[in-house]
Amino acid sequence: xxxxxxxxxxxxxxxxxxxxxxxxxxxxxxxxxxxxxxxxxxxxxxxxxxxxxxxxxxxxxxxxxxxxxxxxxxxxxxxxxxxxxxxxxxxxxxxxxxxxxxxxxxxxxxxxxxxxxxxxxxxxxxxxxxxxxxxxxxxxxxxxxxxxxxxxxxxxxxxxxxxxxxxxxxxxxxxxxxxxxxxxxxxxxxxxxxxxxxxxxxxxxxxxxxxxxxxxxxxxxxxxxxxxxxxxxxxxxxxxxxxxxxxxxxxxxxxxxxxxxxxxxxxxxxxxxxxxxxxxxxxxxxxxxxxxxxxxxxxxxxxxxxxxxxxxxxxxxxxxxxxxxxxxxxxxxxxxxxxxxxxxxxxxxxxxxxxxxxx
Numbered sequence: 340x341x342x343x344x345x346x347x348x349x350x351x352x353x354x355x356x357x358x359x360x361x362x363x364x365x366x367x368x369x370x371x372x373x374x375x376x377x378x379x380x381x382x383x384x385x386x387x388x389x390x391x392x393x394x395x396x397x398x399x400x401x402x403x404x405x406x407x408x409x410x411x412x413x414x415x416x417x418x419x420x421x422x423x424x425x426x427x428x429x430x431x432x433x434x435x436x437x438x439x440x441x442x443x444x445x446x447x448x449x450x451x452x453x454x455x456x457x458x459x460x461x462x463x464x465x466x467x468x469x470x471x472x473x474x475x476x477x478x479x480x481x482x483x484x485x486x487x488x489x490x491x492x493x494x495x496x497x498x499x500x501x502x503x504x505x506x507x508x509x510x511x512x513x514x515x516x517x518x519x520x521x522x523x524x525x526x527x528x529x530x531x532x533x534x535x536x537x538x539x540x541x542x543x544x545x546x547x548x549x550x551x552x553x554x555x556x557x558x559x560x561x562x563x564x565x566x567x568x569x570x571x572x573x574x575x576x577x578x579x580x581x582x583x584x585x586x587x588x589x590x591x592x593x594x595x596x597x598x599x600x601x602x603x604x605x606x607x608x609x610x611x612x613x614x615x616x617x618x619x620x621x622x623x624x625x626x627x628x629x630x631x632x633x634x635x636x637x638x639x640x641x642x643x644x645x646x647x648x649x650x651x652x653x654x655x656x657x658x659x660x661x662x663x664x665x666x667x668x669x670x671x672x673x674x675x676x677x678x679x680x681x682x683x684x685x686x687x688x689x690x691x692x693x694x695x696x697x698x
């Protein structure tokens with residue numbers, strides 16, 4: 340058996356230490372005492388804790404059950420947001436795997452850098468098209484183009500990956516309504532618009548809808564409310580669509596990346612400073628006076644740190660999207676993120692709010 344990677348060894352060691360602590364400090368006895376006081380039958384708490392530990396060890400050590408891989412040849416995928424960031428690298432990655440790619444670029448007609456980079460591949464399996472997810476007309480033309488350029492139109496479109504997104508930052512009282520609307524227009528309504536238009540082709544293929552959400556689609560965060568609002572919507576839309584598409588054999592998958600510094604990261608220091616100045620000016624004198632410039636600058640400094648020290652290696656993200664598109668039995672959700680963000684997300688989504696607020 341191959342040695343376990345460090346990211347799996349560390350949780351195993353931590354869980355082992357936790358088990359030693361629980362059993363060594365009389366926690367099972369305390370839990371049994373509480374159960375008796377509440378009128379519940381006494382349970383073997385020690386055995387329960389050990390059983391949970393054994394399940395965890397099996398999960399970490401044993402190889403995953405094979406879920407099969409679909410044949411890539413002849414299958415087409417449309418990816419949105421290919422001008423830069425995740426969309427650009429994802430289009431190239433899926434193309435390298437053998438998929439035929441329709442790469443939607445908002446700036447293709449303006450000869451944007453992303454569209455030119457993809458066209459330079461000079462591949463019959465890489466078709467770049469003008470696609471602004473905010474435009475009903477452009478989405479309709481894109482669907483028409485896809486239908487006319489499929490290798491076998493009767494087999495439909497295998498997958499759409501909705502990766503077009505925008506993000507920003509700021510506390511609620513510093514962010515204007517236009518910013519809230521713009522983020523939801525792109526991140527949420529753009530996803531809905533593209534998906535609805537392509538569903539007939541995807542149903543024909545019994546294919547996949549892959550929506551790129553975020554860990555902030557599962558948990559809130561200070562300074563992230565416009566982004567969280569849009570991504571929570573993506574999560575809800577994806578869940579509802581998954582129920583509706585099950586009878587058609589269509590899989591709906593959500594990707595929830597953590598704090599990645601995307602390729603061509605738009606959040607440079609100059610852009611962050613310009614955005615911060617805009618937020619301050621839009622807040623109005625009353626809010627400026629109540630918050631104070633010092634506190635405002637502290638929060639901006641926090642965002643600089645968050646954007647600068649994110650995960651730069653996009654391999655976990657690419658691997659998860661690949662599995663979502665290529666696996667015979669994909670998961671409903673993928674969470675490519677470092678361990679500390681994954682633990683935080685689990686705590687916030689599963690434990691009482693008083694605990695998550697304390698964090």
